[in-house]
Amino acid sequence: xxxxxxxxxxxxxxxxxxxxxxxxxxxxxxxxxxxxxxxxxxxxxxxxxxxxxxxxxxxxxxxxxxxxxxxxxxxxxxxxxxxxxxxxxxxxxxxxxxxxxxxxxxxxxxxxxxxxxxxxxxxxxxxxxxxxxxxxxxxxxxxxxxxxxxxxxxxxxxxxxxxxxxxxxxxxxxxxxxxxxxxxxxxxxxxxxxxxxxxxxxxxxxxxxxxxxxxxxxxxxxxxxxxxxxxxxxxxxxxxxxxxxxxxxxxxxxxxxxxxxxx
Amino acid sequence: xxxxxxxxxxxxxxxxxxxxxxxxxxxxxxxxxxxxxxxxxxxxxxxxxxxxxxxxxxxxxxxxxxxxxxxxxxxxxxxxxxxxxxxxxxxxxxxxxxxxxxxxxxxxxxxxxxxxxxxxxxxxxxxxxxxxxxxxxxxxxxxxxxxxxxxxxxxxxxxxxxxxxxxxxxxxxxxxxxxxxxxxxxxxxxxxxxxxxxxxxxxxxxxxxxxxxxxxxxxxxxxxxxxxxxxxxxxxxxxxxxxxxxxxxxxxxxxxxxxxxxxxxxxxxxxxxxxxxxxxxxxxxxxxxxxxxxxxxxxxxxxxxxxxxxxxxxxxx
Numbered sequence: 001x002x003x004x005x006x007x008x009x010x011x012x013x014x015x016x017x018x019x020x021x022x023x024x025x026x027x028x029x030x031x032x033x034x035x036x037x038x039x040x041x042x043x044x045x046x047x048x049x050x051x052x053x054x055x056x057x058x059x060x061x062x063x064x065x066x067x068x069x070x071x072x073x074x075x076x077x078x079x080x081x082x083x084x085x086x087x088x089x090x091x092x093x094x095x096x097x098x099x100x101x102x103x104x105x106x107x108x109x110x111x112x113x114x115x116x117x118x119x120x121x122x123x124x125x126x127x128x129x130x131x132x133x134x135x136x137x138x139x140x141x142x143x144x145x146x147x148x149x150x151x152x153x154x155x156x157x158x159x160x161x162x163x164x165x166x167x168x169x170x171x172x173x174x175x176x177x178x179x180x181x182x183x184x185x186x187x188x189x190x191x192x193x194x195x196x197x198x199x200x201x202x203x204x205x206x207x208x209x210x211x212x213x214x215x216x217x218x219x220x221x222x223x224x225x226x227x228x229x230x231x232x233x234x235x236x237x238x239x240x241x242x243x244x245x246x247x248x249x250x251x252x253x254x255x256x257x258x259x260x261x262x263x
Numbered sequence: 264x265x266x267x268x269x270x271x272x273x274x275x276x277x278x279x280x281x282x283x284x285x286x287x288x289x290x291x292x293x294x295x296x297x298x299x300x301x302x303x304x305x306x307x308x309x310x311x312x313x314x315x316x317x318x319x320x321x322x323x324x325x326x327x328x329x330x331x332x333x334x335x336x337x338x339x340x341x342x343x344x345x346x347x348x349x350x351x352x353x354x355x356x357x358x359x360x361x362x363x364x365x366x367x368x369x370x371x372x373x374x375x376x377x378x379x380x381x382x383x384x385x386x387x388x389x390x391x392x393x394x395x396x397x398x399x400x401x402x403x404x405x406x407x408x409x410x411x412x413x414x415x416x417x418x419x420x421x422x423x424x425x426x427x428x429x430x431x432x433x434x435x436x437x438x439x440x441x442x443x444x445x446x447x448x449x450x451x452x453x454x455x456x457x458x459x460x461x462x463x464x465x466x467x468x469x470x471x472x473x474x475x476x477x478x479x480x481x482x483x484x485x486x487x488x489x490x491x492x493x494x495x496x497x498x499x500x501x502x503x504x505x506x507x508x509x510x511x512x513x514x515x516x517x518x519x520x521x522x523x524x525x526x527x528x529x530x531x532x533x534x535x536x537x538x539x540x541x542x543x544x545x546x547x548x549x550x551x552x553x554x555x556x557x558x559x560x561x562x563x564x565x566x567x568x569x570x571x572x573x574x575x576x577x578x579x580x
Contacts (some may be wrong), residue, residue, distance in 0.1 A: 185502035223376035245570035
């Protein structure tokens with residue numbers, strides 16, 4: 001069985017930052033493996049360790065800069081990686097769900113995986129929709145927000161739990177080939193070992209352009225434009241206690257005593 | 264003329280609050296486009312649901328009497344067929360776990376753009392401007408699109424629609440291809456439970472990612488002991504296995520309404536806030552003065568929890 005995992009490098013933002021136009025100024029940005037995708041990689045690697053998967057391949061849409069993040073996923077145990085990039089993607093400010101789906105669909109057609117794992121959402125733009133849209137596009141079965149997967153995959157069926165709101169889980173059976181969007185907490189993502197990091201440098205990382213995949217450059221323009229970005233206005237009139245830790249703790253203690261909390 | 268079709272949400276025989284909030288959002292949008300607001304209620308006891316959903320501002324309710332509980336295949340097929348029949352400009356769906364399990368599929372099937380997790384909507388009839396958040400709530404953005412679209416809306420952002428309406432209620436004749444349902448729901452299970460019910464606590468000492476590592480959890484427990492309070496947490500703490508699932512506050516955990524909620528090292532992601540914003544008094548302790556939790560806190564300390572918490576514990580010992 002082959003597993004394809006979508007891996008995104010997300011932008012991280014410092015506590016204090018400035019906005020320039022419709023973006024956060026570069027000097028306040030960092031980059032990291034999307035948290036939800038980290039769990040998806042771990043789940044795939046565990047399936048491989050359980051002897052169920054023969055190969056774990058990652059796919060990333062992103063520029064050369066994000067190869068370090070891709071190597072993180074390889075260091076955790078993925079076998080090889082595909083990175084899709086193109087000049088046509090360079091100036092796109094919002095790569096919307098439809099555009100991502102078109103690109104990933106072309107990769108899936110080349111790779112023909114039995115199972116696709118994606119994070120539920122990304123930590124930066126938080127669309128939370130690409131996995132399900134991709135499944136529909138491919139005619140695969142799917143389940144969104146999966147926080148448990150039975151690893152036997154008996155008769156080609158993935159028995160999963162979907163984490164609903166309010167502490168309720170839904171038990172669902174999904175026939176392979178399928179797309180599962182993976183929720184944090186499904187497993188405990190490993191740290192890459194030194195050996196893994198060394199091995200990752202030698203693992204294949206294949207770069208594909210839109211033309212290589214047969215995707216029309218017009219597809220990436222998408223329907224959605226980002227027109228504004230700003231810091232949200234605070235809705236509350238919060239009382240901020242000032243001073244050293246002793247002072248602020250003292251003021252909080254006073255409040256708690258007023259509320260009758262403490263003995 | 265239909266301009267907005269809004270899809271309602273229910274679970275285990277109960278309509279969820281978002282079903283009434285989506286009426287408000289849908290009505291506003293329908294007013295801006297000069298069209299009608301149509302609702303759809305799919306699966307379950309649809310006639311009973313339709314009566315409850317008939318609130319002020321709803322023009323028509325379409326019931327799809329097929330199956331008991333949510334199945335994303337039934338929802339996808341029903342919404343697609345309703346779209347073909349009603350030709351709405353906008354389809355609204357809840358940004359719930361279930362909404363995200365069918366709305367992207369419908370968008371793909373109908374070749375419509377989808378914008379998720381909207382907290383604001385505005386249209387001049389042609390261009391739709393959707394307000395949403397990025398980077399875990401650190402910034403708000405406006406995204407614009409032309410023409411038809413599917414939008415999922417965040418819960419608790421629009422008020423619940425009130426008042427009795429006089430909507431036309433009709434049974435929509437859906438054709439479901441059972442071979443294409445795409446998954447089989449086999450049951451539900453309540454998780455958590457166990458020794459402590461945090462939703463009953465009067466005082467919660469709640470810990471988040473700022474605690475850094477498991478070995479630091481005892482300083483929170485010591486504070487809770489000193490205050491005779493209960494320990495709860497945000498999602499990452501439970502994901503890491505540092506506290507059991509029944510301590511998790513938030514959308515996928517428990518909704519809590521204590522007299523005092525002390526949020527320690529919690530940034531205040533929307534999923535967490537959804538579970539604790541009903542607390543009477545909220546105190547936030549966080550080094551980041553711009554953390555989203557500060558927007559709903561009544562009192563705040565912008566300082567290192569490793570300095571503040573021991574001092575607070577000491578004050579009560």
